[in-house]
Amino acid sequence: MAQQLAIIVLVDVGSALEANTLQGNTFLFDNMKLHGSEGQGTGDLVTAIHGAYWRDGSQATEQVLNWLPYSLGSIAPTVPRGYEADRARQSDSQALAELDAITAKPDAAGSDPAAELKQIRKAVGTRVKTTRRTKGRLSGQKILDVTGQVVTDPTKDAYSYPGPVITDIYGQAVDEKIMYPAEYGSPDLVTDGWYWSATVDSSRPGTYAYTMRIQLHKLVQKGSETLWEPVNMTCESKLKVTTEPKVNGFTGAGLGLLPIRSTDRGGSMYAQGPGPHDTTA
Incomplete structure (x- = not known):
């Protein structure tokens, strides 16, 4: 069964729009820190991908990635949709x-x-x-600040930016068919009904870069009208794929017979593995 891995893309939208770049204004996290991921909380995240293979060298376990973009200093994405x-x-x-x-x-x-x-x-x-x-x-919403209060004059008062939106994922890891990204529909209203996910071929060790195209929204005044204007920027990250042979989670040895001690005779007997609790090294 595929392992699920979440990658948080946290963007300081206001600073990114002011500097016209995501460099230094994007902070990436994943849930593989204890398994080898590097650069947590920076824009240089290297996500650890632990693959596994069977004795014949074929792929045993693939990885599924899910990207979740959020805005720093905006209204929390967990508030009700309306x-x-x-x-x-x-x-x-x-x-x-x-x-x-x-x-x-x-x-x-x-x-x-x-x-x-x-x-x-x-x-x-x-x-x-x-x-x-x-x-x-x-569409047609009023401008709010981070506390949920309406903003009268956005040229003078601080306001909350809409969350960043990932519009594409491409680059080396995609070109070399290490991962296969796509946008999926979801009932999760926090992601506005859409999210990006990818399956990773974890049988090919190495470090591979990929690029995310992220859309931000800048508040502009055109005549008497106030508009959210889309601004597209890019952010790069990396995957580090390692592979290990699939082993028995109880013994740490290769797959095969699982030793079980008999309680009535004091001896040992063997049951056929791998069983439901096998894992990777």
Whole structure:
């Protein structure tokens, strides 16, 4: 059965857009640190791939990789899928309530309509225009900060960026057919219904580079409209494939008969291996 391996791609989106590069603004992690992965938490991750082969030299175990991109300093991806829409409706309701309060109260000395309208605009926030290239989760949503509050003036106030999106995986490891990446549909709403996965041929030891094309979104002002503009960048990582012979998980020896001690005669007897608990060295 294939082993599952997760690779976290954590991007400082704001810094990457400002520097126009993912270099120094991407941090990679996987769950193979104790098995030989190098460069955890940096942009130079080398993911350890432990393959195995049978006695005849054929491949015994393949590896499955899953890439999960996240944004550093943005709204947590674990909030409910409709969180942005809920916050937008709440801000609209608040603005309408404040507007009703202004129209309901009688004219009074000392009131400042301009200040009151400014407060209403603050409650309304800024809504991003929907375009053909920003459909889906970015469509028509209001701009929020990392605490979930609507942002009135994105040119002055800090705001949360949409999460990075992997749009392609290519390079040496793909060209040499070490791994076979593809994008898959998923019911996992955290990944917005899509994720990248790959099967790795773990029978060919060596270090192989691959490149991820990652799409970020930059907030731009065009006339009176605010838009999320896609920006494509690339990030490189590596796989280090090692292979070991498949062995018995109980004895550490090759596959074959598994010694079992008899409790009634005190002797030993042998059962045919490999059995359900075999593993790789």
